[in-house]
Amino acid sequence: MNDEEYSKIIEAGKIASQVKEEAIKLVKPGAKLYDVAEFVENRTRELGAGVGFPCNISLNDIAAHYSPSYGDNSVFSEEDVVKLDLGSHVDGFIADTAVTIDLSGKYSDLKKASEDALNTVIKEIMPEMNVGEMGKIIQEVIESYGYRPVSNLSGHVMHQYSLHSGVSIPNVSENTKDTIDVGDLVAIEPFATDGFGQVVDGKDVYIFKYLRSRPTRLPAARNLLRDIEQNHAYLPFSERDMAKIDKHYKTGLKGLMMAGVLYGYPTLVEREHGMVSQCEHTVLVTENGVEVTTK
Incomplete structure (x- = not known):
């Protein structure tokens, strides 16, 4: 990785982080999901980046891949647990970040479970770390809160213009030879649930x-x-x-x-329609650990 590529990775992360913080303020009861998604993508472009992927706004038992369609008039309610997942890129170098917003006020521990899992594993990452060990850390933290990690969702290594580049970062312990190393750009995204611990395809x-x-x-x-x-x-x-x-x-x-x-x-969608939380950062693996690009 040269200095120019590094600068683009850092810039994409800064923009994604700024857009996320601005968008969080818009997620409130009565606001349209469509308006928030449009804001996220338009604001990303205004700040000089491209959209890394469509803004995901997934509510409650929906874990991922809900992005409001044209004419979608659905609004946030006071009972919603909102996963806001967004991405930016600069010349194809991607930043991917997500946050859970608990409008209900009833799922603070579920939100903390995914946040704590993410922060804990980030502190432990070193070059050549086995991704199965990363999954073990995530699983142990989430289970310590009394919840289950979503076992068939995972983080991912990213390359230029490639959101998923082969190596996955599991949210549970796995027996694998896959590792991450210096220079890898990695999206880590623990999902926690009070349901079964797996997702299935929605319609x-x-x-x-x-x-x-x-x-x-x-x-x-x-x-x-x-x-x-x-x-x-x-x-x-x-x-x-x-x-x-x-x-x-x-x-x-x-x-x-x-x-x-x-x-x-x-x-x-969570298999038993349990509530789901998510927290995500993009990290660049360095010789001494990681640099979080989306903080």
């Missing part, structure tokens, strides 16, 4: 990833594909992005998925 898809180009006969699909190949070829994008391109965007997205052009990320 809705709001976030997409471009896979490959294939011919399509649908005019709407062709319109979307031109924009996707130009602006979203490497990082995930949202249904909202496509609503701004073609009024028949839903038909176009469906056609592109059926043709194998796009992969759709379904919402991820």
